[in-house]
Amino acid sequence: MNLEPTYATHFFVTGDPMIYAADVSILLVSAAIVFVLTYFKKWGWLWREWLTTVDHKKIGIMYMIAALLMLFRGGVDALLMRTQLALPNMHFLQPEHYNQIFTTHGTLMILFMAMPFIFAMMNIAVPLQIGARDVAFPYLNAVSFWLFFFGALLFNLSFVIGGSPDAGWTSYPPLAEVPFSPGPGENFYLLGLQISGIGSIATGINFFVTILKMRAPGMTLMRMPLFCWSVLATTILIIFAFPVLTVALALLLIDRIAGAHFFSIFDGGNPMMYVNLFWMWGHPEVYIVVLPAFGIFSEVVATFSRKRIFGYASMVASMMAIAIISYFTWVHHFFTMGAGPGVNSFFAVSTMIIAIPTGVKVFNWLMTMYRGRIRMTVPMLWTVGFIPNFAIGGASGVMLSVAPADYQYHNSYFLIAHFHQVLIGGTVFGMLAGMYYWWPKMFGFMLDERLGRWAFWWFNAGFYVCFLPQYVLGFMGMTRRIYVYPAHMGWTEWNFISTLGAFMMGVGFLLLVADILYSIRHGERDVTGDIWDGRTLEWSLPSPAPHYNFARIPVVTARDAWWAMKEARKRGEALPDARPLAPIHMPKNSGLPFLLSLSFFVAGFGLVFNWYMLAVAGFLGVGLCLLLRSFAEDKAYFIPVEEIARTEAALGRV
Amino acid sequence: MALHPSSAPHGGKRPFPWSHMVGFILSIVLTVAALWAVLARALHPGPLTTFILVLGVLQIVVQLFFFMHITESEGPPWHAWMLMLGFVFVVAIVAGSIWIMSFGTEAY
Numbered sequence: 108m109n110l111e112p113t114y115a116t117h118f119f120v121t122g123d124p125m126i127y128a129a130d131v132s133i134l135l136v137s138a139a140i141v142f143v144l145t146y147f148k149k150w151g152w153l154w155r156e157w158l159t160t161v162d163h164k165k166i167g168i169m170y171m172i173a174a175l176l177m178l179f180r181g182g183v184d185a186l187l188m189r190t191q192l193a194l195p196n197m198h199f200l201q202p203e204h205y206n207q208i209f210t211t212h213g214t215l216m217i218l219f220m221a222m223p224f225i226f227a228m229m230n231i232a233v234p235l236q237i238g239a240r241d242v243a244f245p246y247l248n249a250v251s252f253w254l255f256f257f258g259a260l261l262f263n264l265s266f267v268i269g270g271s272p273d274a275g276w277t278s279y280p281p282l283a284e285v286p287f288s289p290g291p292g293e294n295f296y297l298l299g300l301q302i303s304g305i306g307s308i309a310t311g312i313n314f315f316v317t318i319l320k321m322r323a324p325g326m327t328l329m330r331m332p333l334f335c336w337s338v339l340a341t342t343i344l345i346i347f348a349f350p351v352l353t354v355a356l357a358l359l360l361i362d363r364i365a366g367a368h369f370f371s372i373f374d375g376g377n378p379m380m381y382v383n384l385f386w387m388w389g390h391p392e393v394y395i396v397v398l399p400a401f402g403i404f405s406e407v408v409a410t411f412s413r414k415r416i417f418g419y420a421s422m423v424a425s426m427m428a429i430a431i432i433s434y435f436t437w438v439h440h441f442f443t444m445g446a447g448p449g450v451n452s453f454f455a456v457s458t459m460i461i462a463i464p465t466g467v468k469v470f471n472w473l474m475t476m477y478r479g480r481i482r483m484t485v486p487m488l489w490t491v492g493f494i495p496n497f498a499i500g501g502a503s504g505v506m507l508s509v510a511p512a513d514y515q516y517h518n519s520y521f522l523i524a525h526f527h528q529v530l531i532g533g534t535v536f537g538m539l540a541g542m543y544y545w546w547p548k549m550f551g552f553m554l555d556e557r558l559g560r561w562a563f564w565w566f567n568a569g570f571y572v573c574f575l576p577q578y579v580l581g582f583m584g585m586t587r588r589i590y591v592y593p594a595h596m597g598w599t600e601w602n603f604i605s606t607l608g609a610f611m612m613g614v615g616f617l618l619l620v621a622d623i624l625y626s627i628r629h630g631e632r633d634v635t636g637d638i639w640d641g642r643t644l645e646w647s648l649p650s651p652a653p654h655y656n657f658a659r660i661p662v663v664t665a666r667d668a669w670w671a672m673k674e675a676r677k678r679g680e681a682l683p684d685a686r687p688l689a690p691i692h693m694p695k696n697s698g699l700p701f702l703l704s705l706s707f708f709v710a711g712f713g714l715v716f717n718w719y720m721l722a723v724a725g726f727l728g729v730g731l732c733l734l735l736r737s738f739a740e741d742k743a744y745f746i747p748v749e750e751i752a753r754t755e756a757a758l759g760r761v
Numbered sequence: 762m763a764l765h766p767s768s769a770p771h772g773g774k775r776p777f778p779w780s781h782m783v784g785f786i787l788s789i790v791l792t793v794a795a796l797w798a799v800l801a802r803a804l805h806p807g808p809l810t811t812f813i814l815v816l817g818v819l820q821i822v823v824q825l826f827f828f829m830h831i832t833e834s835e836g837p838p839w840h841a842w843m844l845m846l847g848f849v850f851v852v853a854i855v856a857g858s859i860w861i862m863s864f865g866t867e868a869y
Contacts, residue, residue, distance in 0.1 A: 319839050346843075347850045383858055434850055438861060446861050 120270050123204060130267055159696040161245040162654050166252045167230030168549055171542065173256060174224035177215050178535075178616070180263070184212035186613055189573075193606040195594040205590035206273035207292070211266070213276025218300060219259040221396040221530070222307060224538040226255070228399055229314055229338050231545050235645035235652060236332045238323025238661045238668075243316040245694040246742070251306035251313065253704035258303025261711050265295035269715065272296035275588065277385055278359070280370035280378040285363050291715045297360045298711035302704075304353055311345030314338055323644075325663035329423070332643040332667075333416060336423050337402025340430040341395050347434065348391035355384035364717060379444060386437040394433040397529065398426060400537020401468055404490045407540050408472050410641050411487040412479025415667055418471040425464030432461045442513045451510040458508035462501055469494060484639070485559035489540035492567045496532030500525060503578065518588075521581025524574045531570060539619070547638045551650045552630035554622050562618035569611025576601040576608075642670040649758040655691045655746055658755050659684055688752060690745040697742075703732035784827025791820045 191200045272292035274283040358369040368374035409416045438454035503525040633650040665671035675681040710725025825831045
């Protein structure tokens, strides 16, 4: 196998006018960024304030920007696919190009949009909610972000260099093995996911330790905001599920670049073992991305109903139950493998069981709203929009869990409609609710409510127009991943409606971007730090919070700690905090996470093209960065009391 | 910022890390033994699998005791809970995979 790209035609993707257009736009945007940074002399600022930061709030913002960019690219991919499928026998996309686009769309949306978006919300909110000054391992947090960033960059590069992967986002062998996917595309997929996967595991460990070890005095586990509980459940899943993906991808990579036969039919391999391992991660993964959304909905619904959450303990119990049970349902992704009635029955029942704790949560949200003083802000709109959406998605999920019926639904558009309904209706709605909710805490100004409402309604209505017809198409026998269909199938009308819905969602996204751009100039400034009349500790801080978060670590006496403090103040019982300020121990910024991840990127790029010298150079860089950090002594500093007093006074907090 | 005072640079000389050396050597010995057993086909396939699994379990024990500070803890023993959960999941992965991948056989 010779992947040595002797000629530029093997290296750069050529022949497709759309990709040439993309090449040109990438060059223009890159040139524009370099020009702006140079013209306004911002390179030093970029390095000092962002590329080397270990501040969880800034890392969260960077995750969020990355997630929105990936949502854009994944969304454009979706629109290209829907355009191709709008009418029978379309010649908009070539078949290979269509394969590459659905592979890219799936991989991007799950791993490079949903994952960074939940990491964004975790970084932004968790330390503030538990009364901590940063995460447990701030340096590791920066490493995680940059590994994610360079993993995503490597994956995205395949689009213009070498060719995109085209074996589906699940990358099943034997299709993903060298004989059927000879180009570098699958290598991009495997290495991009491995590099960002290291970061994901590290984030899981980091937030698990943060939540267990760094809570403010008095904040017992059962006084934690539900978002923190949801993150705790998610981190447990990350810690135990992601290593399985790492192993599966590593074995496939060894098959591809070292000629092993773990998953080839011949020579003793078994491709179904990859499927088994992939979903052992893949099923917990969908709960990894949806549990934090559940946490956000719980925060939003309590705040905007002016009530404490209904059934707190049952919320905690159901999230923990979901975290454990989700580890025992993975076979429902491949009932049709034919593993016998015993196996299929067990996993069908476990899949039905997991719907129960999820149902409990939906009733708790509804009961929280019951007789509450509801304010229909944009975060609340996304939350209320989520409930019917997720109920339909959950119901179709229970339909799919019936193993014999699944033989009909399997890989049809019914399945496509189901998982988009739970992933968009759950995760995307949740992350957008969280973005609107915490935006003033991140940036000190609100997103415009009027534009936000328009964005919500376009996106929400577009969602139903796009995906409800796909349930029908599934029943009519349309299977996923087909790029063209004949005219006489009766699918045309439904497909056309679905495409219209997809473009409505596109309009919704553009309105969201317009909202952000408009609000940067005209958004209402948050001068109180508590613009929503919130209940949890992040709203006790100025917006945006100073980089050390809390001048004095708060002492927590109740659930909904900030609400209890405000109530005590209203009753005149609260005494001003008389504790003297003390110097604050903070981690120093470091460029090593960026350089370490850049080295991983170089190594990964070398392995993609089997350029082993480049790979070795990259790994040497990785080793060097690890060594430098091991011997670093000067890793932290103290903020003197005078500086804290000055900052707090400037924020009007003394 | 959870930098405990103890994570500041230590002064003075520390004793030679004997336990790390012992753990390091043991982990290498276990790895080489597994490789040798497979390359030399020292046993029949069935017993060989069992032998490698036993070596793997021993490796876990070595890692936990010599490198992962399992006996050191402040506050509630969270790591014990996580280890138990990990054990449950590992059993699910290994036993589940064997059950699922020997598919079809139960029908006959």
